[in-house]
Amino acid sequence: MKVLCVAEKPSIARSISAILSGGQFTTRPSANKYIKNFDFNYPQTNSIYTVTSVSGHLTAHDFGDAYRTWNSCDPFVLFDVPIETKISTESKTIEKNLRNEARGADMLMIWTDCDREGEHIGSEIATVCQKAKHNIIVKRARFSAIIAQQIHNAAQHPVELDRAQANAVEARILLDLRIGAAFTRMQTLTLQGRFAQLNEKRDPVSYGPCQFPTLGFVVSRYNQVKSFVPETFWYIFLSLSRSTSSSSAPEETQFTWRRGHLFDFDVTLALYQHVLGDPLARVVKVVQKPTKKWKPLPLTTVELQKSGSRLLKLAPKKLLDVAEKLYQKGFLSYPRTETDQFDPQFDHMSLIRKQKIDPNWGAFATALEQANGFVGPRTGKNNDKAHPPIHPTAHIGNLEGDERRVYEFITRRYLACCSKDAEGWEKNVEVECGGERFSASLTILARNYLDVYIYDKWYGKVIPDFEEGEEFTPTVCELKEGETSSPSYLTEADLVTLMDKNGIGTDATIAQHIQTIVDREYVLERMEGATKYLVPSTLGIGLIEGYNQIGFEKSLSKPQLRRETERSMVQVCEGTKTKQDMLAQSIEQYKDMYIRARGEFNKVITVSSAFGRIDVMR
DNA sequence: GCAAGGTC
Numbered sequence: 001m002k003v004l005c006v007a008e009k010p011s012i013a014r015s016i017s018a019i020l021s022g023g024q025f026t027t028r029p030s031a032n033k034y035i036k037n038f039d040f041n042y043p044q045t046n047s048i049y050t051v052t053s054v055s056g057h058l059t060a061h062d063f064g065d066a067y068r069t070w071n072s073c074d075p076f077v078l079f080d081v082p083i084e085t086k087i088s089t090e091s092k093t094i095e096k097n098l099r100n101e102a103r104g105a106d107m108l109m110i111w112t113d114c115d116r117e118g119e120h121i122g123s124e125i126a127t128v129c130q131k132a133k134h135n136i137i138v139k140r141a142r143f144s145a146i147i148a149q150q151i152h153n154a155a156q157h158p159v160e161l162d163r164a165q166a167n168a169v170e171a172r173i174l175l176d177l178r179i180g181a182a183f184t185r186m187q188t189l190t191l192q193g194r195f196a197q198l199n200e201k202r203d204p205v206s207y208g209p210c211q212f213p214t215l216g217f218v219v220s221r222y223n224q225v226k227s228f229v230p231e232t233f234w235y236i237f238l239s240l241s242r243s244t245s246s247s248s249a250p251e252e253t254q255f256t257w258r259r260g261h262l263f264d265f266d267v268t269l270a271l272y273q274h275v276l277g278d279p280l281a282r283v284v285k286v287v288q289k290p291t292k293k294w295k296p297l298p299l300t301t302v303e304l305q306k307s308g309s310r311l312l313k314l315a316p317k318k319l320l321d322v323a324e325k326l327y328q329k330g331f332l333s334y335p336r337t338e339t340d341q342f343d344p345q346f347d348h349m350s351l352i353r354k355q356k357i358d359p360n361w362g363a364f365a366t367a368l369e370q371a372n373g374f375v376g377p378r379t380g381k382n383n384d385k386a387h388p389p390i391h392p393t394a395h396i397g398n399l400e401g402d403e404r405r406v407y408e409f410i411t412r413r414y415l416a417c418c419s420k421d422a423e424g425w426e427k428n429v430e431v432e433c434g435g436e437r438f439s440a441s442l443t444i445l446a447r448n449y450l451d452v453y454i455y456d457k458w459y460g461k462v463i464p465d466f467e468e469g470e471e472f473t474p475t476v477c478e479l480k481e482g483e484t485s486s487p488s489y490l491t492e493a494d495l496v497t498l499m500d501k502n503g504i505g506t507d508a509t510i511a512q513h514i515q516t517i518v519d520r521e522y523v524l525e526r527m528e529g530a531t532k533y534l535v536p537s538t539l540g541i542g543l544i545e546g547y548n549q550i551g552f553e554k555s556l557s558k559p560q561l562r563r564e565t566e567r568s569m570v571q572v573c574e575g576t577k578t579k580q581d582m583l584a585q586s587i588e589q590y591k592d593m594y595i596r597a598r599g600e601f602n603k604v605i606t607v608s609s610a611f612g613r614i615d616v617m618r
Numbered sequence: 619g620c621a622a623g624g625t626c
Contacts, residue, residue, distance in 0.1 A: 008624080010626085056626090057624050069619095117624055176622050177620080177621055177622085183620085183621095184619085185620060211621085324626085336624095509623060
């Protein structure tokens with residue numbers, strides 16, 4: 001039997017071939033420069049295998065000619081007019097390769113990632129191959145990691161394609177296109193009629209079910225900052241200076257008031273006077289216990305973008321681009337993964353060994369190899385069943401600039417994962433004075449993973465000995481005043497976190513959505529020191545606040561609608577809803593909102609005009 | 619000139 005295997009991307013095709021053939025395969029080029037065909041025998045099922053791949057989705061969706069140009073129709077009809085599905089121009093050579101290979105095959109085995117999108121890509125592959133060979137048997141290989149035993153098992157026990165999952169994705173594709181195109185054209189054409197600046201630039205004023213909630217987060221934080229009024233508070237500050245030993249200089253131990261701070265001056269003053277009336281502080285409790293600072297979890301794409309943008313000051317999109325490049329050069333594992341747990345069979349030692357030669361972290365890697373050095377990584381809660389957490393696959397010493405910094409971060413993170421938690425000793429001293437309680441708590445370090453993961457800080461300070469029942473005269477006892485501080489604008493790391501929590505976009509697209517609202521000039525990047533903050537432009541504020549004033553039951557700029565789309569997709573996958581019902585219900589809902597938005601768009605225009613100009617403020 | 623999701 002001749003079997004044609006098709007993976008979602010070239011790297012997986014190569015890995016599968018290496019495993020199934022035991023390294024004995026021949027390589028043929030295809031019409032596409034990224035894609036190769038691998039041939040070998042697979043005696044376990046008495047078959048001749050060819051393994052190739054696509055490169056993500058094969059098809060593109062668009063309206064027919066009659067509706068593609070912007071002035072050809074009322075945007076409202078885009079909710080209903082037919083959508084054409086074509087092989088995208090970039091995929092033409094890939095389609096050709098699939099057809100050639102399918103003609104000579106008895107069976108098509110689909111090896112796309114085991115997620116909804118993978119099932120949809122699989123159905124695209126099946127359509128192309130069945131066109132080339134009508135009676136080809138279509139099967140699907142199920143695997144959750146590129147591990148020999150799993151890959152062999154998948155090849156020997158193929159299952160059926162899950163059409164329900166493919167349908168759910170198809171519905172989302174159609175919905176996003178209809179909603180995006182209809183609202184984008186309506187917004188753009190209406191605003192261009194009112195604001196000359198927009199007309200000159202001809203930039204679309206886009207709407208999208210992911211980009212608007214993303215913009216909504218930025219505007220919402222902006223409003224919090226603008227409406228913030230500082231509040232004065234008061235607190236009692238207590239400290240003691242004493243030497244830890246007879247020879248050392250005195251050190252100050254600061255105690256924290258158990259009440260934190262109060263907003264009522266008179267009450268605070270009364271309590272303070274009570275404390276002043278009692279010159280002696282008594283140690284009521286000393287608790288000492290070991291404490292830990294946990295090493296980081298294995299690295300996912302979202303976490304790379306969050307911690308990377310915070311620690312390396314690189315934009316999430318940039319981080320992903322750099323990681324992608326390093327992956328293509330063979331230094332990193334696949335950088336788009338939701339998985340924060342390594343497979344129990346994962347071979348860490350050979351990867352750690354590769355890092356021993358590094359001048360900066362080689363010694364740490366060497367120590368991990370010794371007895372008591374290595375501790376298996378923590379197990380997170382997420383597993384996409386397709387890719388392991390991001391880790392270095394080879395050592396490289398001559399990178400420069402951002403590539404070097406990203407590689408270093410990922411490598412240090414990985415080595416930290418294979419190390420031990422930092423250990424400390426916590427001493428909590430509780431003190432009573434004039435009826436008020438105060439406490440001090442400090443930690444002493446045993447660094448472990450912190451030695452390689454230089455991005456985490458864990459400060460500790462030796463605290464003098466205190467004994468229960470001991471009395472002392474505080475060195476300082478003061479009534480102090482403070483002020484609540486304004487929230488800051490959103491950082492990119494904050495925004496990634498919010499999007500991830502609210503299910504806006506996926507690990508691979510979150511960074512793109514942020515880029516989109518910047519490109520559309522809805523949001524400006526403002527540097528303060530080394531930190532980049534996101535501030536909405538007048539246009540961004542006008543759009544969000546304008547829609548808010550229309551008072552939709554479900555806001556176009558909040559995550560709820562996207563969550564509902566997600567829930568509908570799950571229902572289609574489970575078979576509790578049909579694709580047609582999902583489409584019909586959503587389209588109806590958005591049509592109602594579209595009609596109201598169009599009717600009351602003067603509110604968006606009014607809010608935008610209120611800022612005087614609709615172009616961006618600098 | 620529109621979306622979001624894959625991927626190179």
